[in-house]
Amino acid sequence: MTDNKRIIALSNQLREEGMQVSIRSTKTACDVWNLLKGTTSLTNLQTALKSVYIKDHHDNQKFDKVFNDLFIDVDDAKGQVLEDMPYNGKNDDKSVEYEDIMSLPDNTIESSQPLSLEKMLPPDFNPETLQQKRIHEKDILKTDISHLNSFDERILDLCRKLGDKIANRRSKRRKLKNAKTIDMPKTIRRNLKNGGKLIKLYQSKPPVRKNKHVFLSDVSGSCDWISSWFFSIIYGCQKSFNKIYSYEFDNSIINTTSYLNSESYYETYQNITAQRLRRGMIHGQSDMAKSFKEFLKDAPLNHKTVVIILTDCRDWRGKREEGVLESAQILKQIVQKSSKVLIFNPENKKRWNTPTSCVKDYQNAGAKVYEIKNLENLANLITNL
The missing domain is CATH 3.40.50 (Rossmann fold)
Known part of the structure; x- marks a missing residue:
């Protein structure tokens, strides 16, 4: 449920930035998260979610900004783990001998493995703390x-x-000019002199x-x-x-x-x-x-x-x-x-x-x-x- 909250927050923030985001897009984004949350590649997640949300190439910059706020800037130190660099099982510290690593407890060895996306993101995410900053388009259109x-x-x-x-x-308006659509209000007014009988029909042709x-x-x-x-x-x-x-x-x-x-x-x-x-x-x-x-x-x-x-x-x-x-x-x-x-x-x-x-x-x-x-x-x- 926590994972879905983050995706829902992503959809909401994209709407605040003026992007068109539907319920279907949010549902698809949740499915994408469920497929990729066990991986360690944040780049793949970002690319996959872009293919879901972006319908207009002008929105690329907006998406990257919101995505970074929700997924990358959570913890810069942990964010470095989410690079596409597979763990090779070798120790880079020369002061530690190989035998010492073998004698470590099992849970210590596991902790040296790259964290998955699901484990990296903190579970205490609260969407209510996100800033609502969008000026709605209808308000802008009518603003002095x-x-x-x-x-x-x-x-x-x-x-x-x-x-x-x-x-x-x-x-x-151009298509209506060539269409043979009857303008009923105009037809009725013009035929009042004929006792209301529709003797002549007038088509709707905007200039x-x-x-x-x-x-x-x-x-x-x-x-x-x-x-x-x-x-x-x-x-x-x-x-x-x-x-x-x-x-x-x-x-x-x-x-x-x-x-x-x-x-x-x-x-x-x-x-x-x-x-x-x-x-x-x-x-x-x-x-x-x-x-x-x-x-x-x-x-x-x-x-x-x-x-x-x-x-x-x-x-x-x-x-x-x-x-x-x-x-x-x-x-x-x-x-x-x-x-x-x-x-x-x-x-x-x-x-x-x-x-x-x-x-x-x-x-x-x-x-x-x-x-x-x-x-x-x-x-x-x-x-x-």
């Missing part, structure tokens, strides 16, 4: 975005999952537009904490868009579209970070006018292009001529060349009316500005594009 203004790997991982969910929602989507993300010091989450969501749902382009800016722009094709998100993130460092785009200050000029020149804009800009609309270096903001004039040209321009603002709407905010200038230029209240709200905005 202003309270998540720091880098957190767990939130980054959640954003990656959000991207997959958005892709599934958009895929379903799906084949547009190009161009994402421009502000990575200056005030927005870099959310730009990483924004990119991870876009990376996860990119295949659900017809054509997609990605750019980042602070005082200049970089084209990150090519990095979206990488198979590994973490490799992509490292490459983009390296490019930011080379361009000096780490905790910088935004220059909207200069960045928008470069974007207007380089981005593939036409009447089918939807531009989505992630920014807090703080143009610190902005210049005004006769009361008109320079970056707003350039944004107006972007609006004219595009189908529409949407701005996702992570700032609270109450702060949009402050002197340093240029939300009104961008709205007057023709852009639609949306407040990002939380991650769930951001996901819904991207889903409905």
Whole structure:
């Protein structure tokens, strides 16, 4: 029963780290423990349990951390016994003669043998002492975005999952367009003029537009904490868009579209970070006018292009001529060349009316500005594009 408690604790801690662990996985893990508990190889146990619990290669690091806490860090001195080194029966101490070993009691000889996993782990394991530290995903999704203004790997991982969910929602919407599903509420309403007789049937066809989507993300010091989450969501749902382009800016722009094709998100993130460092785009200050000029020149804009800009609309270096903001004039040209321009603002709407905010200038230029209240709200905005 003690052994099962440790495996159950392993399952629970993996759930706390955000992994998907089912009852069946826990039962299989118990069977694996019963098979291997008499051996001396902790490596084999770890490998076997990985094959049970890990469904996504992104979870390898989480599993290793929890496994080490429960099985390896119990006792460092005893942990050294659990290496894949078979006992050869020889004594390494030259000061002790072979005859002395032969005269030792039987229980002393047995104690020199490597301990099995079952005997090594202390029997007084108490799962109630384990720290419960997980922030549940549902709580994070609904948390005010202003309270998540720091880098957190767990939130980054959640954003990656959000991207997959958005892709599934958009895929379903696309399939419904080609399906011959009857929209009964619409059919009944439209046939009321016929006395309620269903003379004409109306199919459920959600609008799906084949547009190009161009994402421009502000990575200056005030927005870099959310730009990483924004990119991870876009990376996860990119295949659900017809054509997609990605750019980042602070005082200049970089084209990150090519990095979206990488198979590994973490490799992509490292490459983009390296490019930011080379361009000096780490905790910088935004220059909207200069960045928008470069974007207007380089981005593939036409009447089918939807531009989505992630920014807090703080143009610190902005210049005004006769009361008109320079970056707003350039944004107006972007609006004219595009189908529409949407701005996702992570700032609270109450702060949009402050002197340093240029939300009104961008709205007057023709852009639609949306407040990002939380991650769930951001996901819904991207889903409905």
